[in-house]
Amino acid sequence: MQGVLYVSHGSRVAKAVEEATSFIELVQAQVDVPLQEICFLELAEPDISQGFQKLVNQGANEIAIIPVLLLSAGHYYKDIPEEIEYSQQQFPQVKIVYGQPLGVQARLTEILKQRLEKVDITPNSDAKLLIIGRGSYNPQTKKDFSIIKSQLSAMLPSNNISVCYLAACEPLFEDALNHAVDEGYSQIFILPYIWFTGILDQYIAKVVNDYQKKSDIILTEHLSHHEHLQTALKERVEEAFQNI
Numbered sequence: 412m413q414g415v416l417y418v419s420h421g422s423r424v425a426k427a428v429e430e431a432t433s434f435i436e437l438v439q440a441q442v443d444v445p446l447q448e449i450c451f452l453e454l455a456e457p458d459i460s461q462g463f464q465k466l467v468n469q470g471a472n473e474i475a476i477i478p479v480l481l482l483s484a485g486h487y488y489k490d491i492p493e494e495i496e497y498s499q500q501q502f503p504q505v506k507i508v509y510g511q512p513l514g515v516q517a518r519l520t521e522i523l524k525q526r527l528e529k530v531d532i533t534p535n536s537d538a539k540l541l542i543i544g545r546g547s548y549n550p551q552t553k554k555d556f557s558i559i560k561s562q563l564s565a566m567l568p569s570n571n572i573s574v575c576y577l578a579a580c581e582p583l584f585e586d587a588l589n590h591a592v593d594e595g596y597s598q599i600f601i602l603p604y605i606w607f608t609g610i611l612d613q614y615i616a617k618v619v620n621d622y623q624k625k626s627d628i629i630l631t632e633h634l635s636h637h638e639h640l641q642t643a644l645k646e647r648v649e650e651a652f653q654n655i
Contacts, residue, residue, distance in 0.1 A: 414471030421451030427609035484547035546576030
């Protein structure tokens with residue numbers, strides 16, 4: 412029997428776990444697989460081994476492990492595979508396939524454009540747009556965000572778009588925002604390429620609130636439950652089972 416194990420990041424913030432869970436539940440309703448469970452890489456339960464065992468206890472002998480991640484980085488390449496290896500050792504009779512993160516897709520970049528439109532404030536000709544990524548030591552992260560920046564530039568009349576990060580990559584968000592304020596842009600739009608709320612989302616809001624005393628800064632919503640993300644994750648599940 413087939414099963415799907417969705418692996419979300421996890422958070423100490425209850426609202427973040429609730430948002431991730433409710434999003435995955437929307438996708439589960441669109442996936443025609445009899446057994447489906449949700450687990451978390453860290454900071455929340457069930458963890459990966461617990462989620463895996465739940466599926467096995469229900470009779471799953473083919474399990475697709477789907478990372479609920481936007482891009483490929485350390486969690487995808489190292490942390491989740493280590494947990495998969497442990498579960499495989501515990502249940503060697505179970506066939507496992509490891510799915511892909513969503514990756515860079517124009518339809519996902521389009522969500523940033525829609526979030527910008529949703530604030531209902533037309534950017535001035537000299538407005539600055541800052542895309543914020545989580546950041547990673549993996550060099551692929553900066554390559555991915557370079558593509559996201561190019562895609563968004565093609566969707567908007569403004570080419571004054573930069574990328575910054577919350578950790579592990581430069582420029583860091585606060586440095587990029589401080590530079591934009593010093594440059595004297597009439598507006599600065601903050602576009603978080605962040606899936607769910609949590610510590611990072613709260614940190615962005617706090618920094619923006621502090622800087623709004625110095626400049627006209629507009630923060631857009633994080634990606635959340637957008638239908639493009641639902642479709643993309645559903646497709647990753649379907650692709651995984653093609654490889655079993």
